[in-house]
Amino acid sequence: MKAPVNKIIPFSSVDGPGNRFSLFFQGCNFNCLYCHNPETINLCNNCGICLEVCPKGALNIIDGKVLWKEALCVKCDLCIKECPNLSSPKVKYMSVKEILNEVYKYKLFLSGVTVSGGECMLYAEFLKELFKEIKNLNLTCFIDSNGYILFEEFNDLLNLTDAVMLDVKSYDEKEHIMLTGKSNKNVLRNLIYLGSIGKLYEVRTVVVPDVLDNVNNIYSISKMIANIDDKIRYKLIKFRPLGVRKEFSRIKSPTDDFMTKLKEIAVNNGCKNVIIT
Amino acid sequence: MDNVLNIIKDFTQTYHQKLISLARAAENSLNVLNISDEVKNLKEEGIICDLNEGNAPYRPRYIVVDFEKFFKNGSDFLRLNPPNDIWEATNNLLILYKHIPSITSFPVYIGNIDYLLEPFIEDEKEAYKAIKLFLEHIDRTITDSFCHANIGPKRTKAGEIILKITRELQNSVPNITLKYSDETDDDFAIEAVLTSLDTAKPSFANHDMFIKDLGENYAIASCYNGLPVGGGSYTLVRLNLAYLAKKAKDEFDFLDNILPYAVDVMANYMDERIRFLVEESNFFQSSFLVKEGLIDKDRFTAMFGIFGLAECVNYFINSNNAFERFGHGKYANELGIKIIEKLDEEVKKHKNNFCKFSNGNFLLHAQVGIDTDKGISPGCRIPIGEEPELPQHLLQSAPFHKYFPSGIGDVFSFDVTAKNNPEFILDIIKGSFASGLRYISFYGNDSDVIRITGYLVKKSDIEKLEKGEQVYNDAVVLGLGSVKNQRILERKVRKI
Structure with a gap:
């Protein structure tokens, strides 16, 4: 069994508690307007357009498939910019064993492993096999998810998972569909379910001025969190126009004052652990 | 004798800095070594x-006094009795510090100060005041960044007070090392990490590794020099x-x-x-x-x-x-x-x-x-300017450390966001030591106090000196030279 991996960050300070080995899977079931790494959304369709822009000849088509030669790559990312398919030719299909070999190199430095994406729950069966092995290394396993796939249907995986970090992008269903292309019904259901079984480490909401009803979102989501467990961390993330698609690059970041105001709303609703990043 | 006159007329040196420079000039007028x-x-x-x-x-270049013995016996020469309370303890130490020679004429080691002061902590408020004055006195009178205090490995009340005051004072002196081992509990280590992101100290020493090389009774002096206590x-x-x-x-x-x-x-x-x-x-x-x-x-x-x-x-x-x-x-x-x-x-x-x-x-x-x-x-x-990513950097560096019992270390500059997850840095310290690293230092990229190479200097002092103003710490001139010649302020900021 192999799964498509877009990127590995061996040391991460922002993907859960302590130092974490973060694994970003390729492919997503959302298509968020503000996506900060839109090249993780689709799998490569081998159109070959990226070959034309690679300055180092690191990309080839062999047997109809785009192949990336890592040794020649200078990480200029021109291939990603050129891709018309919101994908990347640099995705590696990795086995559990191959991933473990990478984790093993850094094991002494880690609190655990966090799987992210794209949407990593698209590979829930693979994650189960991976987490079994990670647990043998005495490391914690965290999932970073957009919450579209229902966790209650993967209790085997949850038993191996220490906690989940869940994006709740909008409280309003229509707004959620406008932003991501999908309903938020499952997301909110996951929020309640994961909270009720004590596996919710963190909830995140990205704040985007003018595009989203941020006040309503933070008010309603923080209320839900506080009702479940007021100690769950609620992370309010400033939208930053970095890595986003052209259409979104002109949207401004929220001001610090506005973020502080939103934090106050969440705290007033009873959330005890609210942070701004 | 031009050199001597130049020292006398130097506008940027304080009186005491001139005295030391003049002593050095006098010594260097001799030619007594058989070279x-x-x-x-x-x-x-x-x-x-x-x-x-x-x-x-x-x-000797570096003297590492046995302060435990000094506390036990007092000193005939200095007419000091063993201390009975926190005021006598800090006062006795401050007196002895003025009598310890070294290459810089200031003590390069001032004791495992948390363990030394712990037995004298009765009233916490009083201890806080005594230790604050003690640390302030050190910064203003031992005006040299090669002065080094040790704390740990175990958590003590005194150690916690020292970290708290260190964050409040934002001084460059003394340099501080936490001797870190399994005996150091995580909460205390996290306090030390947060202090370090705030004011570039303490550094972390691999306690088990130093004990293996130098024995139980060792100290970290000057920049990061592992040396025997009661010697040097x-x-x-x-x-x-x-x-x-x-x-x-x-x-x-x-x-x-x-x-x-x-x-x-x-x-x-x-x-x-x-x-x-x-x-x-x-x-x-x-x-x-x-x-x-x-x-x-x-x-x-x-x-x-x-x-x-x-x-x-x-x-x-x-x-x-x-x-x-x-x-x-x-x-x-x-x-x-x-x-x-x-x-x-x-x-x-x-x-x-x-x-x-x-x-x-x-x-x-x-x-x-x-x-x-x-x-x-x-x-x-x-x-x-050529630093690899942090994981590769640590794994590359670790194999060298075992050869250098008297000191080796790496310095990392972290983006301030690391303060949100100090456990992240503690994980890196634990992994580094398990991988054979001997000594590690770091600071937040917004700190005023920064680590130049091994010693600490305030960026604001470097700016003053550059404008031709006097500063009381004699290491600032070294810091200024290093900033110019060794691109200290361009160290890769780790943003992960």
């Missing part, structure tokens, strides 16, 4: 450097591997001939410096520290320093390809290890009877550089 032509030549070529230790050594180091001389490489035909000639020759010449020079200090200067016959057993000649060693390994290796690699150079390329990194292995072997061949503590051997030291070094990296460090 061979071979030493003279290598010194002139900048290959051997005694770090301005002076022409007539009259005190007679001298520190350093070998410039970057310049030495240029004398070799190729790496094989370097390993087989050039390096062994230079080690031999430098070791003989160190012998001569030690001989004069021990046999002629009368320090060990006259000092009250010796008479009262606070230091003992048999607990002294000497430090054989090296620097510029990166440039030495890169000279032989002769490649502009970043993936092949020291810190990145497999061959380059292996050559680095080979050179240090050979160095270790050659230095161990040399015996000096005065270094009883270390079985007659000199201890290797990865020297952090001085302000005038230009384009030469400290010890075994990867050059600033």
Whole structure:
């Protein structure tokens, strides 16, 4: 069994508690307007357009498939910019064993492993096999998810998972569909379910001025969190126009004052652990 | 005598800084050491450097006083009784500090201060006040950044108070090291991490590794020098591997001939410096520290320093390809290890009877550089501007640390967001030590207090000095030189 991996960050300070080995899977079931790494959304369709822009000849088509030669790559990312398919030719299909070999190199430095994406729950069966092995290394396993796939249907995986970090992008269903292309019904259901079984480490909401009803979102989501467990961390993330698609690059970041105001709303609703990043 | 007049007329030196400069000028007017032509030549070529230790050594370079003994016995010479409360304890220490010689004329080690003060903490509020005044007094009177306090490994009330005050005061002196081991509980270590992101100290020492090399009774002094308590180091001389490489035909000639020759010449020079200090200067016959057993000649060693390994290796690699150079390329990194292995072997061949503590051997030291070094990296460090990502950096560096019991260390600058997840840094410390790293320092990229190479300076003081204003800390001038010559402020900021 192999799964498509877009990127590995061996040391991460922002993907859960302590130092974490973060694994970003390729492919997503959302298509968020503000996506900060839109090249993780689709799998490569081998159109070959990226070959034309690679300055180092690191990309080839062999047997109809785009192949990336890592040794020649200078990480200029021109291939990603050129891709018309919101994908990347640099995705590696990795086995559990191959991933473990990478984790093993850094094991002494880690609190655990966090799987992210794209949407990593698209590979829930693979994650189960991976987490079994990670647990043998005495490391914690965290999932970073957009919450579209229902966790209650993967209790085997949850038993191996220490906690989940869940994006709740909008409280309003229509707004959620406008932003991501999908309903938020499952997301909110996951929020309640994961909270009720004590596996919710963190909830995140990205704040985007003018595009989203941020006040309503933070008010309603923080209320839900506080009702479940007021100690769950609620992370309010400033939208930053970095890595986003052209259409979104002109949207401004929220001001610090506005973020502080939103934090106050969440705290007033009873959330005890609210942070701004 | 122009030099003397220049010192007297120097606008930027304070009165005390002038006194020390004048003493140094007087010492250097002598010519009493028996120095061979071979030493003279290598010194002139900048290959051997005694770090301005002076022409007539009259005190050991680094003295590591046994403060526990001082607390137990008091001092006849200083007419001090053993302390009974926190005020007497801090006062006795401050008095003794003024009487400890060193290369800088300030004490380079001021004790495991949390353990020393812990028995005297009764009322926490009173202890807080006493320790705050104590630390403030140290910064304003021991006006030299090579003054080093140790804390840990175990959590103490005194240790917690010291960290809290350290964050409040934002002073550059004293430098602080937390001796870190399994005995250090995570909460205390996290406090230390947060303090370090705020004010560049404490650094973390691999306690188990130091104990294995130096015994239980060791201390971290000056920059990051591991030395025996109740003793110290007679001298520190350093070998410039970057310049030495240029004398070799190729790496094989370097390993087989050039390096062994230079080690031999430098070791003989160190012998001569030690001989004069021990046999002629009368320090060990006259000092009250010796008479009262606070230091003992048999607990002294000497430090054989090296620097510029990166440039030495890169000279032989002769490649502009970043993936092949020291810190990145497999061959380059292996050559680095080979050179240090050979160095270790050659230095161990040399015996000096005065270094009883270390079985007659000199201890290797990865020297952090001085302000005038230009384009030469400290010890075994990867050059600033060429640093790999943090995981690779730590794994590359770790294998060098075991060779340097008297000091080696890496410095990392972290983006302030690391404060949101101090456990992240503690994980890195734990992993580093488990991987064989001896010593690690870091600071937040928004700190005023920053680590230059091994010592701390306030950025705001550097700016003052650059404008021609006086500053009370004599290490600021060194910091300014390093900022200009070694791109200290351009260290890679780790944003992960």
